[in-house]
Amino acid sequence: MEELVQHLTPILKEITGYIFPNEVELHWGILIVLYPYLTGLVAGAFILASLVKVFNVKELQPTYRIAMLTALAFLIVAPLPLLGHLGHPEKSYEIFLTPNTTSAMAMFGFVYAWYLMAVLLLEIWFDYRRDIILWASKEKGIKKWIHKIVSLFSKDISEKAIRFDKKSVKIVTIIGIPSAFLLHGYVGFIFGSIKANPWWSSVLMPIVFLFSAIVSGIALVLIIYMVVTPLRSKPIQMDCLDKLASYLFYVMIIDFSLEALDFIHRIYESEESIKILSELVSGKLFVSLVVIQLLMGMLIPLASIAATKIFKAPSELKKMVYFIAAILVEIGIFTTRWNIVIGGQLFSKSLRGLTVYKMTFFGLEGFLAAIGILILPFIILFILMRLLPPWEEARNP
């Protein structure tokens, strides 16, 4: 309590205009920024993997398993920020026991469980089953046992079984794509359905969330592929990279158009809230929205990828451009989430004033915790890659 009061008191001086007294405390902080960011990466990486499977894109084959494991690693971490921000995390099971059916947030548990169990784990298991069995047969000690357990003690690698595996992967993928859309579209709905908040309330929100998620997922897989491959002293396959970059490019165009549409629509309709929102965009959100999200995270990557295509840049240069573009995109999508979650709370619902967000450094909802949550999926991914090597040469002939 004392801490909170100490945190809030200086904010009183930074408020401009009038905000409701209960609005001095900003309710959703950095953790709720992370939540859509992480689930977006999950959905994006998975959709990329599904594209590879469904359309049988040969060039992207090396990234298929990487993308699946990435999705899993991030999905495992995704509920953490949600739990961390609750006033009573110990009561969170209530969401499963007595869900309120009219609440978008209540569906989280079910959507999450469905996605984890029925989609991701299943697809990974079917895809890896044969390899795991073969690995286990050649290994000794603890690794053998881990693989045996992970394969759920199945042993059948007859042609018929393998064919069944392949078919199952296809089916799960086909169920998986709408599920991934659901997982992230629903996160957008959590915000988009709040009529009290003109910054959030928009039917486009779930769709914008979805496409920005795909953008961030593709960029992340590209980064991981470019970092991991040289570390294993293997050559980066240029055709794979080119394909990833062009996918990234096209999805970004869609994302950009959607966001532009949303923007134009708001200005054109020019509702009651337009005054305070333009004050917000041209003031407190200018750097994070216009400079970082739009310019750095969107226009520069788009232009640079386009330039490599137009000028037929040499491979080495292309690699560098792709890598930097992907990093910029990641930063850009993170600030997109920031601008939605934090930005939506910087103006008062009285539409008469603006407040500020002060992140704490320590504590469950502080900067350090956020960094920890961002690093954690990479540690999990590292372990997963050790256990279930996603490389082509690890596959058994």
Next chain:
Amino acid sequence: MEKKINEAEKKLERRNFLKKLAVISVAPIAFGFLGSGEKLMGLKKWALNNGYVPKDHKWGMGIDINKCIGCGRCADACKNENNVPREPFFFRTWVERYRIYDDGEVLVDSPNGSIDGFEVLSTKKKMERSFFVPKICNHCDNPPCVQVCPVGATFKSEDGVVLVDSDYCIGCRYCIQACPYGARFLHPVTRTAEKCTFCYQRITKDKLPVCVEVCPTQARVFGELNKKASPLVRFLRMNKIGILKPSLNTEPKVFYANLDMEVK
């Protein structure tokens, strides 16, 4: 004769006491197994056992802006009655001051929710109009806060009052985001959502909400919406009435007389 009455009274008291005891001991067990729908049943039972029948009532409030003098006694009394932290970030009710100048500028403030009163400010500009607006949870009949609560901890009681069951609240703050009026906060100690309950502990015992009781000008009127003889119905009959943010279709049950277009 008197003795008899006394005895009967005692008996009644004893019986009531036993009933209460039963409710108190069974309630937590029952609550634990109940779904969100049934949580309401728990409350109903409790209320019935106290001789209060929620479905016989439909509560609402009327606020006459012309009568409010901005003394802030309501906000102060509310904090005392309902154990609201005294810090200036947590309010179940507060009063806003509006100053509208002839050049169109609108200044709104509510320092410490009005509890310490308002500073007199002098400018050279000419004031067009000025007034005070008490704010409170609107006990919306179509409450967005209830709609979004993931666990059903926030609910609309049968008497129309929107309440929070702090035993169930997980502190996700979704309801706070969904309330268009800034009527909710997270209690810093219990870490659960809080808001005006029309002083539920009082109205179920035939008392007025404390803000209504302490108001020196009777700017606030509390009462039944469905009973012709109620002071609130009379208030609604005698005044031109406005509600806050009607475009959001929340259907507030707090009604303002002499509402100004600048109030949001």
